[in-house]
Amino acid sequence: MSLIQMSISAAVMIFVITAIRAISINRLPKKTFLALWGLVLARLLVPFTWPSPFSVYSLAKYSGAEQISGVPIANVLPVIPVTTAPAAVQNTAAVVGVTPKGWIWGVGLALCTLYFAIAYIRCRFEFMTSQPVENEFTVRWLAEHKCRRSVVIRQTSGITAPLTYGIFRPVILMPSETDWTDSKKLQYVLAHEYVHIRRFDGATKLLLTAALCIHWFNPLVWIMYTLANRDLELSCDERVVRMFGETMKSAYALTLIDMEEKKSGLTPLCNHFSKNAIEERIEAIMKIKKTTVCSMVIACAVVAGVGSTLATSAAAAGIPDDFIYIKEDIAVKxxxxxxxxxxxxxxxxxxxxxxxxxxxxxxxxxxxxxxxxxxxxxxxxxxxxxxxxxxxxxxxxxxxxxxxxxxxxxxxxxxxxxxxxxxxxxPLENGKKYNMYYGAYGITFRADENALYYNGQKARLFVDETDGWYPAFWVDETGTADLTVVRDSTGQITGIKSISKEEAQNYLKNSEVDEQDIERRAEKRAQETAARYRKK
Known part of the structure; x- marks a missing residue:
């Protein structure tokens, strides 16, 4: 899949998931939405897809199955024009292939990546000034919360609310004003950060940031980035409530309000116990209920439904046996x-x-x-x-x-x-073939000069063009004659003719066409041919 295809497909998923989230954010387990955002990440970052008979793209493409089986499609595939010009001409075409759109995307990617990288590096430098916390409470808490990775608790004056950073060596960073005697509040705060660590939410944030940088041009990806970060916090809140019991929801919500950051700032790739949509988090905490079998079944059905219908591509199922597949989901007969x-x-x-x-x-x-x-x-x-x-x-x-x-x-x-x-x-690549195909019409290839001649005159440009493709294309700046092959309506060669300097220049410009233009011309030709057959 191309980058644009990936982005459009993900945009459809984001739109649907956002709608589902608005309706059921407090009705389904919060992990449901993390699973849904995971599907979107896969679509944004993985350049291939899996076919499914339940895909909406299958329905969209084959809802008119009678059209596919009823309309004869013969020889409608694009014929791409190519040249056998010298390497200098081909290299020029390769350079021209770097499109303005590609440059714009590359600049956007670089700027977005640079922004997040600078913000993170600045935060890390600030975090490096933090001091380890080794008091009776933290020692006991770390002993009670074992983890395969080494977890460290530190504190700094540079923040006003707890956060977690690091993937392989996670650090729980606390404000320097933390009251280490308030063990009840600290239990809630550290439990929240511990859930982030256990779930590798730091890695999830890294993937979200990568997807945002790659698809910076898609506004729906920015929406996904915001909502997915919120849902990481909501899921951790839900887990903490499950750990301590629903009776402590009010106390936990009050702790959340008390620990709200007094100032906001970007600390990418870090997990916050902060005012990330604080009202939504408090409302979600107060509405947490015991997970039922029914809610779990609905959650699984939602994830499976979105995954099978929106995260997949059109399937081969239902295509007659005498049809063949070419690129991705295109079938022809x-x-x-x-x-x-x-x-x-x-x-x-x-x-x-x-x-x-x-x-x-x-x-x-x-x-x-x-x-x-x-x-x-x-x-x-x-x-x-x-x-x-x-x-x-x-x-x-x-x-x-x-x-x-x-x-x-x-x-x-x-x-x-x-x-x-x-x-x-x-296609013609050497002199022998020129002699074989065009020798009867006055063309001669001289191997000792690596040159083409026509009736004794050295060829500067020799072109054989038929319906948009080039069996032969020769360029020699030391030559003087500009020539093209003449064919009749059946495609048979009838002779060789000279062309003007202006016509020759147009051929040279066309030989430097970029890849996207080639694809556009090929697609146009395919559509025109298909339309011709539909009229029959």
Whole structure:
């Protein structure tokens, strides 16, 4: 999945979870919302997804299943234009591939990361001035609350409310004004921070911050960051109440109010016992009730429902067996067009009576390709023979040749590969091929000069363009002639012609098209072809 796809998918989840949270924040266990935010984090940080028949994207994509099975889609996959220009031209295109949007995102990522990093480093420097607390109460408390990681209690004048920081060496940091004789209040405060430590909430905050920096452009991710931090506190509050009993809810709420920070400040990656939505926390504490089987079942159902419908992608289930998958969740079926395959009929290639299959001497064709025609590519996984059209050096069809499964796989991979000429997996790359394909029309490759000549004139630019893709593209700044291949309406070569300097310059500019533009052009062509078939 692309970054934008991940962000949009997560935005839908955040919107739904925010609505669920508003309705049921005091009705479901608080861990429910932590699990839901965990699903969102996975969608924001993991660049792949899991297919599910219950996914809303399955419903959205295949709600019109009759359209997929009823509309023949033949040869609608994009044909990406490529060049075989010298390395200098290709390197220029690679540089152009860095889009303005990519730069903007990178700058935003750097600034957001820098902001959080500076804030955290400043806090850590301040925390380093703190002093360890070793009194009778803290010694006893640490002895009673064992943890596999070494927990330390320290205090500093730089804060006014308790907090926890550190993942592998957690520290509970207390204000220097803490009354160490008020053991009851301290039990509540330290229990809250201890729950943060046991749950690795510091690591959770780190992941939330990473997701925010990566998807800084998505306002819903900022909402998630705020609400998820609140829910970490609410879940810890709920756990503390469970530990001490519901009868102490009022005392715990009063402690929360008493320990509220008098001033606010950003201390990222730290867990606060502070005024993080203080009113919401107090209300939630007072409404905590005993967890029932019913509430647990509902909580599990909510998490499972959101996970299976929103955190997954469209599933393959329900697609007819004769459809094949290409990229991610796109399925197509090749239906042979009589106008395209009629020229091969004299060589034994025909279309079945029902018009859905391509045959060769009565056998079902698995793969058929013609390197000279970008419209001629057919694939049926239920077929048995793999074939290639054979042409003469003049480009005329001379026969049909059977190819091995290994060779067929190369053509199949080339057809679906990114930034590859789909119809011809071996575009012209050396002089011999230029002589073979264009020699009859006056083109000569001289190996000793590594140059192309046309009727004795050295070529500066030589282009063979057919319907948006380039079987040949040659650039030599030492040349003088700018040339293109002339083809008729059937795609057959009829000659070579000279072009103006302006036309040549346009070709050079087009050779430096970036990847996103290539994808846009390919998608447009795919849509136009699909529309043409729908009209039939």
């Amino acid at each position: 090749f239906v042979p067009d009589p106008s395209i395959y009629a020229k091969y009929s004299s060589f034994g290639v025909t279309i079945s009576n029902d018009g859905t299959s391509l045959l060769y001497k009565g056998q079902k064709i698995r793969l058929f390709n013609d390197a000279y025609s970008d419209e001629t590519f057919y694939y049926d996984k239920n077929g048995t023979v793999n074939l290639l059209a054979v042409r003469s050096s003049a480009g005329e069809i001379t026969g049909i040749s059977a190819i091995s499964e290994k060779e067929a796989q190369k053509y199949y991979d080339a057809f679906y590969a990114d930034e590859t000429n789909y119809s011809n997996p071996e």
